[in-house]
Amino acid sequence: MKSRPFGLWESPITARMLSQDIRLTEVGWNKDGTTLIWLEGRSGYGALVAARPGEPGRDLNPEIACQGGVGYGGGEFALTDDTVFFCGKDGRLYTRNLGFGFEQAITPAYGNVASPALSPDGKWVVFVFSDRTNDALAVVDSGGSLWPQKLMSGSDFYMQPAWHPDGTSIAWVEWDHPDMPWDQTRLKMGKVTPGNLLQLTNVTQIAGMENEVIFQPEFSPDGKYLSYITSRGNWDALVLVNLANGQKRDLYVSDEIHLMGPAWVQGMRAYAWQPDGQNIVFIQYQNGFATLWKIAISDQKPEQIPVPEYSWLQQISVSSAGQIALIASSAKISPRVIISSATGWQVIARSTAENVPPEYLPEPKAISWKAEDGSLVHGIYYNPANPNYQSEGLPPAIVYIHGGPTSQTVAAFSSEISYFTSRGYAWLAVNYRGSSGYGNEYRHKLDKNWGYLDVLDAAGAAQALIDQKLANPKQLIIRGGSAGGYTVLNALIRYPGLFKAGICLYGVSNLFLLDQDTHKFEAFYNASLIGTLPEAAKKYHDWSPVFHADKIQDALAIFQGEEDKVVPPSQSEEIVASLQRSGVPYLYKLYPGEGHGFRKQETLLDFYPRVERFLQQNVLFAP
Numbered sequence: 001m002k003s004r005p006f007g008l009w010e011s012p013i014t015a016r017m018l019s020q021d022i023r024l025t026e027v028g029w030n031k032d033g034t035t036l037i038w039l040e041g042r043s044g045y046g047a048l049v050a051a052r053p054g055e056p057g058r059d060l061n062p063e064i065a066c067q068g069g070v071g072y073g074g075g076e077f078a079l080t081d082d083t084v085f086f087c088g089k090d091g092r093l094y095t096r097n098l099g100f101g102f103e104q105a106i107t108p109a110y111g112n113v114a115s116p117a118l119s120p121d122g123k124w125v126v127f128v129f130s131d132r133t134n135d136a137l138a139v140v141d142s143g144g145s146l147w148p149q150k151l152m153s154g155s156d157f158y159m160q161p162a163w164h165p166d167g168t169s170i171a172w173v174e175w176d177h178p179d180m181p182w183d184q185t186r187l188k189m190g191k192v193t194p195g196n197l198l199q200l201t202n203v204t205q206i207a208g209m210e211n212e213v214i215f216q217p218e219f220s221p222d223g224k225y226l227s228y229i230t231s232r233g234n235w236d237a238l239v240l241v242n243l244a245n246g247q248k249r250d251l252y253v254s255d256e257i258h259l260m261g262p263a264w265v266q267g268m269r270a271y272a273w274q275p276d277g278q279n280i281v282f283i284q285y286q287n288g289f290a291t292l293w294k295i296a297i298s299d300q301k302p303e304q305i306p307v308p309e310y311s312w313l314q315q316i317s318v319s320s321a322g323q324i325a326l327i328a329s330s331a332k333i334s335p336r337v338i339i340s341s342a343t344g345w346q347v348i349a350r351s352t353a354e355n356v357p358p359e360y361l362p363e364p365k366a367i368s369w370k371a372e373d374g375s376l377v378h379g380i381y382y383n384p385a386n387p388n389y390q391s392e393g394l395p396p397a398i399v400y401i402h403g404g405p406t407s408q409t410v411a412a413f414s415s416e417i418s419y420f421t422s423r424g425y426a427w428l429a430v431n432y433r434g435s436s437g438y439g440n441e442y443r444h445k446l447d448k449n450w451g452y453l454d455v456l457d458a459a460g461a462a463q464a465l466i467d468q469k470l471a472n473p474k475q476l477i478i479r480g481g482s483a484g485g486y487t488v489l490n491a492l493i494r495y496p497g498l499f500k501a502g503i504c505l506y507g508v509s510n511l512f513l514l515d516q517d518t519h520k521f522e523a524f525y526n527a528s529l530i531g532t533l534p535e536a537a538k539k540y541h542d543w544s545p546v547f548h549a550d551k552i553q554d555a556l557a558i559f560q561g562e563e564d565k566v567v568p569p570s571q572s573e574e575i576v577a578s579l580q581r582s583g584v585p586y587l588y589k590l591y592p593g594e595g596h597g598f599r600k601q602e603t604l605l606d607f608y609p610r611v612e613r614f615l616q617q618n619v620l621f622a623p
């Protein structure tokens with residue numbers, strides 16, 4: 001074993017490997033359960049792949065990238081026995097035979113679409129439509145011969161339409177400003193009036209009290225029940241509605257466990273019915289880890305389904321034969337599409353070549369610490385991991401601030417984390433107050449406090465690393481993107497000298513501009529996180545980094561997409577101008593063709609080595 005300082009270890013995990021990562025985001029069975037389809041993100045291109053068990057995958061959409069276009073995306077495709085209906089990146093709905101043929105548009109080039117849902121007879125497609133001003137549930141015939149029609153409108157947002165198995169009813173989730181879909185939503189159901197043009201009648205609200213969140217309505221295969229997940233307190237419950245008499249009962253009530261995450265995108269799925277209509281398979285989330293469970297609607301006794309090796313699960317789908325498909329990963333296993341079989345779990349698709357030995361990958365450890373007011377704050381710590389090197393003393397550490405801010409860092413594989421831990425850096429992912437996954441009370445603590453509590457918790461995380469002797473106190477780095485980048489900037493402003501350097505990716509610097517330029521989905525998000533204008537103008541000023549950037553003393557690297565519409569380059573460039581005036585060491589890199597998040601291979605090939613050099617110059621070799 002060689003002796004070399006932390007941060008300078010040679011690693012087989014390269015920027016080229018990271019740039020070739022495939023993002024697995026969606027998986028589903030066709031109607032007869034013979035073919036599995038999943039979505040791969042390849043350097044910004046959404047590729048649909050189909051495979052029968054035991055056969056290699058085949059790309060289905062070489063001409064049109066698959067991408068849900070409502071809000072932040074998601075809800076990309078739906079299936080019959082032999083056909084996939086998918087959302088094109090150009091905003092149109094397409095159809096493609098699973099065995100042969102080519103992509104065919106069935107909606108015009110207007111607006112954006114998401115979450116297609118096929119009628120049981122295969123004649124109609126209901127989907128979410130948005131023209132960025134108005135949203136609706138729309139319907140089109142599956143052949144695309146008729147002009148699409150609005151089926152339901154009037155609410156600000158819609159998601160997760162679902163058909164009753166006899167085709168006579170549709171259920172969906174809707175909500176209005178100023179709420180986000182994790183604040184308050186409604187579950188509605190309407191009767192389908194058949195004809196040349198479908199209509200919904202007898203629309204009734206099934207659930208959705210004040211401050212209640214409804215998620216993923218599904219009809220049981222036998223049509224007797226409507227199920228959904230609700231969050232009406234600190235945790236979640238799985239609910240059944242008896243459609244014969246309208247009675248509701250909690251099938252499963254969680255305790256310090258979540259059954260769903262915040263619906264940032266369309267098409268999220270946390271549970272599925274078994275084809276017998278008597279059992280539901282669902283995922284439980286706790287402290288950044290996920291487990292798989294089954295519950296019978298008769299005895300309501302949950303039973304864990306072993307999924308060895310994996311610590312994070314998502315996007316569950318169950319075939320007509322009862323076969324389960326998931327996207328699964330762990331800290332040491334990159335995301336995979338897996339399916340259940342008689343002998344265990346079979347890997348169908350991988351996000352990477354998986355040619356890195358596991359000893360180069362870190363082991364996550366859930367840690368907590370107390371804030372100044374005694375509140376418990378959570379995070380996940382990753383140790384430096386490389387079998388070829390040893391170092392004296394304590395490692396440099398990257399304090400990672402996730403985006404959202406209503407998001408969460410989980411115990412799943414991260415090629416970026418492994419890139420740095422295999423070089424001798426420790427990594428602490430901070431699930432600051434306001435993060436999801438630790439109860440709704442914990443998440444709501446950031447209400448009216450974004451720019452304050454998240455910054456306190458970032459500084460508290462650094463101090464926890466020092467107190468627990470997990471990192472070199474003179475070599476702490478803070479890193480974040482978007483909302484996390486906003487926290488990075490504020491932490492450097494308010495805690496000079498605590499961090500040796502900061503890494504900010506497309507970080508918010510001006511809250512006034514963010515409030516002015518934001519898109520429809522987040523139009524009132526700042527009001528809940530900070531306050532409404534003009535009443536909260538002082539907060540907006542005090543917590544906007546751009547007005548206090550002259551207080552930054554520590555080295556700062558800023559990375560920005562040239563085509564970013566959420567946080568435009570001007571927000572980063574104002575910070576850069578202040579750093580230039582102050583003489584603070586800085587790096588600014590503007591990537592052409594990139595938006596809010598980096599996807600292009602050439603960008604990632606440049607980004608990681610550039611960050612590494614920046615840290616060597618300003619942290620490892622700095623006085």
